[in-house]
Structure formats: structure tokens, C-alpha cells
Amino acid sequence: MKIRLNEAVAQAAYGTTLGQLRRAKKPAADVIIYNGVVMRPAEASRCVLKAGDRVALIKRGEKPSAAKMRRLLCARNTPGVTERLRKTVIGIAGAGGLGSNAAMALARSGVGRLIVADFDVVEPSNLNRQVYSVSQIGMRKVLALKENIRAANPYVRVDAVKIRLNKENAARVFAKADILLEAFDDRDAKAMLAAAFCCRFPKRPLILASGLAACADSNSIRTRRLSPYVYVVGDMITGAAPGVGLMAPRVGIAACHQANLALRLALKLEK
Amino acid sequence: MPKIHVLVSANLKERLGHARFSVEGKTALGVLEAMAGHHEYGSSFREEVYTPGKPAKPYCIFMLNGHVLDAKTLGKVSVRDGDLLHIMAPVGGG
Numbered sequence: 403m404k405i406r407l408n409e410a411v412a413q414a415a416y417g418t419t420l421g422q423l424r425r426a427k428k429p430a431a432d433v434i435i436y437n438g439v440v441m442r443p444a445e446a447s448r449c450v451l452k453a454g455d456r457v458a459l460i461k462r463g464e465k466p467s468a469a470k471m472r473r474l475l476c477a478r479n480t481p482g483v484t485e486r487l488r489k490t491v492i493g494i495a496g497a498g499g500l501g502s503n504a505a506m507a508l509a510r511s512g513v514g515r516l517i518v519a520d521f522d523v524v525e526p527s528n529l530n531r532q533v534y535s536v537s538q539i540g541m542r543k544v545l546a547l548k549e550n551i552r553a554a555n556p557y558v559r560v561d562a563v564k565i566r567l568n569k570e571n572a573a574r575v576f577a578k579a580d581i582l583l584e585a586f587d588d589r590d591a592k593a594m595l596a597a598a599f600c601c602r603f604p605k606r607p608l609i610l611a612s613g614l615a616a617c618a619d620s621n622s623i624r625t626r627r628l629s630p631y632v633y634v635v636g637d638m639i640t641g642a643a644p645g646v647g648l649m650a651p652r653v654g655i656a657a658c659h660q661a662n663l664a665l666r667l668a669l670k671l672e673k
Numbered sequence: 674m675p676k677i678h679v680l681v682s683a684n685l686k687e688r689l690g691h692a693r694f695s696v697e698g699k700t701a702l703g704v705l706e707a708m709a710g711h712h713e714y715g716s717s718f719r720e721e722v723y724t725p726g727k728p729a730k731p732y733c734i735f736m737l738n739g740h741v742l743d744a745k746t747l748g749k750v751s752v753r754d755g756d757l758l759h760i761m762a763p764v765g766g767g
């Protein structure tokens with residue numbers, strides 16, 4: 403029968419256990435992933451393989467070859483999603499707190515292509531919530547983000563667009579995006595993007611964000627569907643303002659809401 | 674005159690006192706003008722969303738029956754009885 407071993411098609415005899423497969427193919431493997439879940443050796447010896455199963459055998463500390471690396475990076479993903487995500491193009495308007503965190507989550511999930519647009523450079527006040535480092539201060543955010551994504555998953559295509567988005571260029575920049583995340587700080591820019599993208603591509607999903615500042619209740623951040631193609635993430639109320647700052651946890655929570663919804667839309671899990 | 678439903682985002686609800694409104698108007702802009710002139714919430718509406726004779730606030734997103742509208746063309750968008758106009762004013766931060 404056919405199974406997938408380290409994401410490559412392999413043959414296994416009926417009745418073979420996961421433990422037997424490990425002993426035959428990679429006895430040194432101490433990380434055994436079965437259909438996206440880590441198995442203990444004792445469990446592996448009792449687990450009889452079925453056709454279509456996906457197994458990853460990894461030796462801790464061993465750096466796989468470039469050919470195997472791509473397949474192993476997403477071994478913990480739910481089986482079957484990685485192939486679908488590889489074909490997905492997601493646009494991200496803004497590479498700040500929302501955009502950088504969402505981009506990293508999507509890249510680690512194995513999304514095939516990200517189009518990230520931002521005009522700004524990394525500066526010290528960004529580092530409390532954005533996925534950049536001190537050594538990247540002064541770099542264009544889109545280039546710093548591309549560098550960071552490459553370090554985490556070099557197989558994601560990142561189109562780093564150095565541009566200040568406006569109503570004239572936004573639809574063109576994201577013309578190839580299946581789904582667009584609005585990740586701006588400025589509220590006027592959020593509305594500009596909604597009008598520019600949705601009027602041009604009314605049947606492509608747009609995921610807005612509103613209300614993620616301060617240290618308010620984490621659980622007040624929700625994902626709401628405003629229309630068949632427009633969603634908004636946040637508590638809708640807590641905006642950045644004098645005396646109300648932006649903090650890593652809630653910005654990250656909102657960014658991951660956006661990223662998770664984008665995955666759900668890409669995988670057609672949203673009705 | 675068509676009567677439509679208007680739904681506003683949570684932060685606008687805090688200012689206007691209600692989340693849902695029933696408003697008459699021939700166009701989307703006409704609906705906003707009617708709301709701006711309302712004796713109870715008109716003043717807050719003018720501050721937060723639209724003052725007649727001026728462009729709508731640049732942070733407002735208008736959706737008619739789920740379709741995002743270009744704020745500059747609201748006067749050309751006819752409305753019908755029972756339509757739903759959603760007004761969302763995102764708050765800043767990202």
C-alpha cells in the first residue's frame with residue numbers, strides 16, 4: 403500500500419506498524435509524526451499503518467538535506483492542508499504589528515506565496531510587537547520580514563513591495579492575492595483599502611482588523627463576518643490613542659485571528 | 674421614500690446610542706443626510722460619520738447589502754426598501 407514517508411510517496415506492506423517502519427527506514431529517528439501528531443515509540447509499535455497515512459521520521463538535531471527540509475517543515479500540519487496552502491496567494495497590506503505576525507504564522511503554515519506591501523522602515527518602537535530584531539533597525543520592513551520568513555521557511559515566495567499603498571495602487575499591488583489581510587495602523591488607511599480592494603475585487607475575501615490595543619481582555623478579540631467577503635477581527639472598540647498603547651499579546655492575537663481565518667478561507671472551511 | 678436598515682459598528686454605537694436604525698432616503702448619501710439631521714443622534718453622527726456638504730469621514734467603511742461602497746459615490750447609489758447599510762468606523766492600531 404501507498405503511504406507518505408517524510409511527504410514522499412513510499413510503499414509499506416499491509417500490517418506494517420509505525421514502529422517497524424521506523425526501524426526499517428530511519429532507526430535513529432526520535433521524533434515520529436503520524437498524520438500530524440507526535441507519537442511515542444511505544445505507541446508507534448502498536449500503530450498499524452493504513453493506506454494514505456503520512457509519517458515523518460526525524461532525528462533531533464539533524465539538519466535534513468534541502469530536498470527533505472521542505473517536506474519536513476510542515477510535518478505537523480494537519481494532513482492534506484499543506485498541498486492546498488502551497489497554491490494559495492495571500493496579500494498583506496502593512497508589515498507592522500498585525501502584518502509581520504500574520505505573515506510569520508502564514509509562512510510557518512506553508513502558504514505558497516505572500517504579497518506584503520509597506521513603505522516604512524523598522525525603528526525601535528516597532529520591536530515591542532513586531533517580528534523584527536534590533537539588528538534590523540533601519541531596514542525596510544518588507545525586506546526585513548522577507549529575511550525573517552526565509553529563515554523560518556525558505557520555501558514561501560515573498561513578494562516584498564516597497565510602496566505606500568493608496569486607493570490608486572492598492573488593487574494593482576494585490577491583484578494576484580486570493581485573500582487580503584488589512585494590517586494597517588491608521589484607521590483612514592483601513593477604510594481606503596477596503597474601498598479600493600472590494601470595489602475592484604468584490605468576491606475576494608478581505609480581513610480587516612479593528613480594536614486590538616492595550617491589555618484589554620484577550621477574549622474580547624473576535625472574528626466577525628460583516629458580509630460574504632468581508633470580515634473584521636478585534637473588539638471593535640479599543641483603538642490606539644494617547645494613553646492606550648499597542649502591546650505584543652493582543653496585536654499578536656488579532657494577527658493570528660487574521661491568519662487563521664485566511665487559512666480557513668484558503669482551505670474552504672468557512673461557509 | 675425607501676426605508677432601509679442601518680447597522681453601525683460597536684464604537685459608533687457607543688456614540689450614537691443605538692446599533693440599528695431605520696432610516697428613509699433615496700440614495701446611500703440621502704440616508705446619511707437624514708441621520709445627520711436627526712434630533713437625537715445627529716450631532717454625534719456629524720462628528721463621527723458625515724456632515725452634509727462635506728466628504729464622509731475618511732475612516733468610515735460603508736457596505737450596502739454586503740458590498741463595500743466607494744465613499745465618493747454614495748450619492749449615486751440608490752437604495753430600496755429593506756436594504757441594509759452597514760457603517761463601520763475601524764479604530765486605529767496595528
